[in-house]
Amino acid sequence: MTAAVEHYARLLAEHYTWMLGGDVHAAASGQLALLRKLGVHAEFGGPEGSGDSSGSGDSDGGSIAVDLGCGPGTQALALVRLGFSPVIAVDTSERLLTELTQAHARTGGAPEALRPLHRDIRDALPEAAPAESVAAVVCMGDTLPHLPTKDDVTRLLRDIAHALRRGGHFVATYRDLTAELHGDDRFLPVRSTDDRLLTCFLEYVDADTVLVHDLLHTRSATGWELRTSSYPKLRIPAQWLAGQCRAAGLEVRHDETGPRGLRILHAVKP
Incomplete structure (x- = not known):
């Protein structure tokens, strides 16, 4: 894990x-x-x-x-x-x-x-x-x-x-996650507020695995910052x-x- x-x-x-x-x-x-x-x-x-x-x-x-x-x-x-x-x-x-x-x-x-x-x-x-x-x-x-x-x-x-x-x-x-999504459907909004926005993107690796990319935008006094990370999930x-x-x-x-x-x-x- x-x-x-x-x-x-x-x-x-x-x-x-x-x-x-x-x-x-x-x-x-x-x-x-x-x-x-x-x-x-x-x-x-x-x-x-x-x-x-x-x-x-x-x-x-x-x-x-x-x-x-x-x-x-x-x-x-x-x-x-x-x-x-x-x-x-x-x-x-x-x-x-x-x-x-x-x-x-x-x-x-x-x-x-x-x-x-x-x-x-x-x-x-x-x-x-x-x-x-x-x-x-x-x-x-x-x-x-x-x-x-x-x-x-x-x-x-x-x-x-x-x-x-x-x-x-x-x-x-x-x-x-066994049903594969295509195109823009692979972008999934998670939650958004005035100071944070989280979206995930799915990338299908094989029959058993999907790679989940999390894109987190956080807002500070100087503007928006993007942080990303990815991890595999089982289908x-x-x-x-x-x-x-x-x-x-x-x-x-x-x-x-x-x-x-x-x-x-x-x-x-x-």
């Missing part, structure tokens, strides 16, 4: 919360609504919003959740509000993990309800979660396509299935991903395209 890690360190991490609208708590509310709709909840957790749970840190409690590629915390904060504890929030960006920790503190949530983990998502589950100890794993916001190869996706799904307890949930949101077919979930032992319950073109996949360990 070196290319993606460097891309975030050089360009995106600094502006990621702005990309989400500037308010991480508002974005978390949107993720909370989605998780509720899918039926994800902390079965043994405390009251929603308390961040308290009788199973905090206990593999028998059924309340542990893992957010793979947590960013500034839109999913992790939602999981805490649903009563999961601890929520293990994994990301390669220390800057974004710090933003998440600060956002959680501002809510008055219990410190033990959130456990930041600075790791590659491919290595996190074997270290952080014993077998059948986790009630929910989420990998959202287009994180899966950041993995280098489809084999990495397959191995990660096996790790997720191994970590989930019976009845545990897996939720992924991602972009299915993950929706049918293939659902099949890999089933092969890992997960039952796919929901698989469709949702708002903003993100594919939503929800699976459960039978």
Whole structure:
């Protein structure tokens, strides 16, 4: 994941919360609504919003959740509000993990309800979660396509299935980039405000990879400055991903395209 890690360190991490609208708590509310709709909840957790749970840190409690590629915390904060504890929030960006920790503190949530983990998502589950100890794993916001190869996706799904307890949930949101865009359609506006403008450009490399070029204009007292960076993303077919979930032992319950073109996949360990 070196290319993606460097891309975030050089360009995106600094502006990621702005990309989400500037308010991480508002974005978390949107993720909370989605998780509720899918039926994800902390079965043994405390009251929603308390961040308290009788199973905090206990593999028998059924309340542990893992957010793979947590960013500034839109999913992790939602999981805490649903009563999961601890929520293990994994990301390669220390800057974004710090933003998440600060956002959680501002809510008055219990410190033990959130456990930041600075790791590659491919290595996190074997270290952080014993077998059948986790009630929910989420990998959202287009994180899966950041993995280098489809084999990495397959191995990660096996790790997720191994970590989930019976009845545990897996939720992924991602972009299915398999349909190739042409011409001007490859230029995609992300967000613009008076002081910033972010556009991305897609360059199709092969059947499995698209090169994403981010073009960020920032405005200062002296004018506009352009910064650019590129990184590869996987083209993950929706049918293939659902099949890999089933092969890992997960039952796919929901698989469709949702708002903003993100594919939503929800699976459960039978």
